[in-house]
Amino acid sequence: MKLIPVEIKSGKTVTSDYFKGLKYWNHLTGYEGGKIIYGGEDYQKRSHNFEVIPLDLINEKIKGKI
Numbered sequence: 001m002k003l004i005p006v007e008i009k010s011g012k013t014v015t016s017d018y019f020k021g022l023k024y025w026n027h028l029t030g031y032e033g034g035k036i037i038y039g040g041e042d043y044q045k046r047s048h049n050f051e052v053i054p055l056d057l058i059n060e061k062i063k064g065k066i
Helices: 017-029 055-061
Strands: 006-008 036-037 044-046 050-054
Touching: 006 017, 017 036, 017 050, 036 055, 050 055
Parallel strands: 006 036, 036 050
Antiparallel strands: 044 050
16 A cells, blocks of 8 residues: 645745645655645646645545546
């Protein structure tokens, strides 16, 4: 089993603070990446294998459509 860190944020604007927890988890575990679910509208792939997923698209992500 592989653990993937996920953080849920209510804001609509992605800031660098959103990634602090994921970066800390990556530092502790050696894992690279993670997912942020947020209240905005744009799906984003970021460096270090981070994905930023709008709450409205989470169902599509789970089904493998994005």
